[in-house]
Amino acid sequence: MYKNKKSGAIGIVVTVIILILLVVLSNINIDKLSVVENIFSTIVMPFQNGFTMLKNKISGNDTFFTDLDNLKTENEELKQKNSELEQSLRELEIIKAENTTLKEQMNLKEKYGEYNTVSGYVINRDISNYTGMVVINVGSDDGVQPNMTVIADKGLVGNVVSVTSNTAKVQTIVDPASSVSCIINTSKDAFITKGSIDSGREIRATYIPTDAVLVQDTSVETSGLGGIYPKGIHVGTIKEVVNTQNPTDKYATIETAVDFSKLDTVLVILN
Numbered sequence: 001m002y003k004n005k006k007s008g009a010i011g012i013v014v015t016v017i018i019l020i021l022l023v024v025l026s027n028i029n030i031d032k033l034s035v036v037e038n039i040f041s042t043i044v045m046p047f048q049n050g051f052t053m054l055k056n057k058i059s060g061n062d063t064f065f066t067d068l069d070n071l072k073t074e075n076e077e078l079k080q081k082n083s084e085l086e087q088s089l090r091e092l093e094i095i096k097a098e099n100t101t102l103k104e105q106m107n108l109k110e111k112y113g114e115y116n117t118v119s120g121y122v123i124n125r126d127i128s129n130y131t132g133m134v135v136i137n138v139g140s141d142d143g144v145q146p147n148m149t150v151i152a153d154k155g156l157v158g159n160v161v162s163v164t165s166n167t168a169k170v171q172t173i174v175d176p177a178s179s180v181s182c183i184i185n186t187s188k189d190a191f192i193t194k195g196s197i198d199s200g201r202e203i204r205a206t207y208i209p210t211d212a213v214l215v216q217d218t219s220v221e222t223s224g225l226g227g228i229y230p231k232g233i234h235v236g237t238i239k240e241v242v243n244t245q246n247p248t249d250k251y252a253t254i255e256t257a258v259d260f261s262k263l264d265t266v267l268v269i270l271n
Contacts, residue, residue: 112151115230117267118142123167127260132158132175132195136266139166147228149269155234155257156180156222157266168268172260173203173235181226182235185219187212193220193235193254201259203236205252214241214252230269 120138127134138144140163150157150170158172171178178195182205189212193203208214218238224231236256243250 112267112269115267115269116271117269118144119265119267120168121265122263125260125263127172127174127200130176132172132178132260133161134158134170134172134260134263136168136170136268137166138268139163139168141165142268143270144168144268149229149233151233151267151269152258152263152265154259155236156229157258157260157263159228160268170266172258174200174256174260178203180229180235181223182220183223184212184214184238185221186215189213190223190225196253200261201236201256202239203254203256205238205254208250208252210247210250214238216241220254 118138120136120142122134123137124135125133134157136150144160144163146160146162148160150159156173158170158175158178160168161171162169173180173193173195175195180193180203181190182193183190189209191205191208191212193205196202196204205214205220216238220235220238222229222231222233222235234257236254239253239255241250241252
């Protein structure tokens with residue numbers, strides 16, 4: 001009950017104050033009212049302007065955050081498109097590489113059409129100062145057997161030394177343990193080439209007849225002797241002829257036609 005009386009008293013006081021203000025304002029002169037308005041404007045307007053600026057800033061922030069969300073969405077979409085383009089590019093490069101390999105294989109088959117061959121490509125290589133071996137992706141399931149000749153577009157690669165069902169290990173002509181019976185394309189002088197310890201693209205011609213004439217840049221090919229390599233396969237060109245005091249020790253270095261560091265596509269001669 002005490003609280004109700006207190007609330008009623010406060011209400012009466014507020015009402016009386018409002019009535020007094022109304023009476024005072026009704027008796028104020030218009031000129032004086034202008035002064036009051038000016039005072040009111042001076043006090044109130046800064047607050048009003050501040051609230052207006054705050055409202056504008058809040059509205060601006062809302063727009064900023066909306067734009068930020070849009071940018072994030074667009075960025076994610078661009079990332080997705082970029083990822084898709086990169087994937088398409090990778091697939092295109094794979095297709096391009098496969099087409100290049102197929103084209104090389106077709107060209108090889110046309111070039112060596114007189115032989116019965118199977119095409120393959122190098123899947124592992126070990127070309128160093130101590131060995132010159134490569135592994136290709138065809139094996140006994142494809143008819144490949146040891147001692148078969150392996151060739152590339154430029155010329156002789158080597159011969160098969162071992163096979164599995166789907167791979168073959170090839171000893172290249174730059175392997176130090178390799179030897180090939182060769183002849184000079186022009187003079188038909190015969191000699192033996194062996195893999196060099198320097199490996200790379202050089203082999204050494206030895207057992208050169210004392211009356212043989214070796215000229216720099218002359219082409220060298222297989223002689224057909226020895227039971228492994230068919231006759232007439234290009235081996236390389238004479239790079240240097242080294243004469244010694246003993247004519248029987250004369251030798252020559254030959255640059256192989258095949259660049260074994262870049263060897264990719266090969267043919268195995270089956271017959």
